[in-house]
Amino acid sequence: MKKILITRRLLKVSEEKASKIFDANINANDELYSQSKLIELSQGCDAILTSLTEKMDEDTINKLPDTIKVISNFAVGFGNIDLEAAKKRGIAVTNTPDVLTDATAEIAMLLILGATRRAPEGIEHAKNSDWKWSADFLIGKQLTGARLGILGMGRIGRAVAKLSRPFGMEIHYHNRSKLTPELEEGATYHENIKSLFSVSDILAINCPATKETVNIINKKTLEYFPTGAIITNSARGDMIDDEAMLDALDRRKIYAVGLDVYKGEPNLNSGYLKHKSAFILPHLGSSTKQTRTAMGDLAVDNIEEFFKTGNCKNKVN
Secondary structure, eight states, X not given: OOEEEEOSOOOHHHHHHHHHHSEEEEOTTOOOOOHHHHHHHTTTOSEEEEOTTSOBOHHHHXXXXXXXXXXXXXXXXXXXXXXXXXXXXXXXXXXXXXXXXXXXXXXHHHXXXXXXXXXXXXXXXXXXXXXXXXXXXXXXXXXXXXXXXXXXXXXXXXXXXXXXXXXXXXXEEEOXXXXXXXXXXXXXXXXXXXXXXXXXXXXXXXXXXXXXXXXXXXXXXXXXXXXXXXXXXXXXGGGBOHHHHHHHHHTTSEXXXXXXXXTTTTSOOGGGGGXXXXXXXXXXXXXXXXXXXXXXXXHHHHHHHHHHHSXXXXXXX
């Protein structure tokens, strides 16, 4: 029986599945392992089932025992893993695509709705019972007729577009390549981000994390947006230069921001706490029982498939 290290707690059903198939070392206390402890616990293991909280950089991967043949990431993203370093060590890396598409798209819509309709302010007024109805109380922005820019039109981006159409939104997008008409479903393609941002009344960031996307929202690119635009991010936190965004909020260049992810999680840049127009969630994108179960099961299945066949359809390196 193959031995695997599971670095963080999964839902019970997924841990039981792993324990039936493998000799599974489960993190009972859901401790965030240090690099040294992770390496120590991986001794004698054949695979590691990681989460985004583990930074599997070149140094960590080079110190793993030779017995490790696969790293299965409990996420669709894999920016926490140095793919090239793993490849040099002959270690396959897998992810969990498809199963979290709908849940993450729902959170993207929540961010859009919360930011446009001033949810943070509304919640505070309701909690404090300090409001009185009037015709101009907490006037927000309406989605009907708004131009939604989607940065990254992969599975999740297309799911966001699908959810947005019934609201009467006009869909625009930028992607690494133009989609087929069947996948576009009437959305307008933009060859570069300047073109996309300039027509985005609302932007939904759904692209993968790469070196090119770090701080893609910055002092320069924020000026491309129409004054009063709304920016949401349900992808990865390093997409946004926080200081530039806070300045744009101060100047009212940007009307509101909706973030499910941000730099330094869980430590939020304190500047956002001063803005009533910042709608912040604690990385809830895939957080439904259905989705987290499917992710855990797929992460386990990826390891099993690799050891049975020598390959895996969800291999990313």
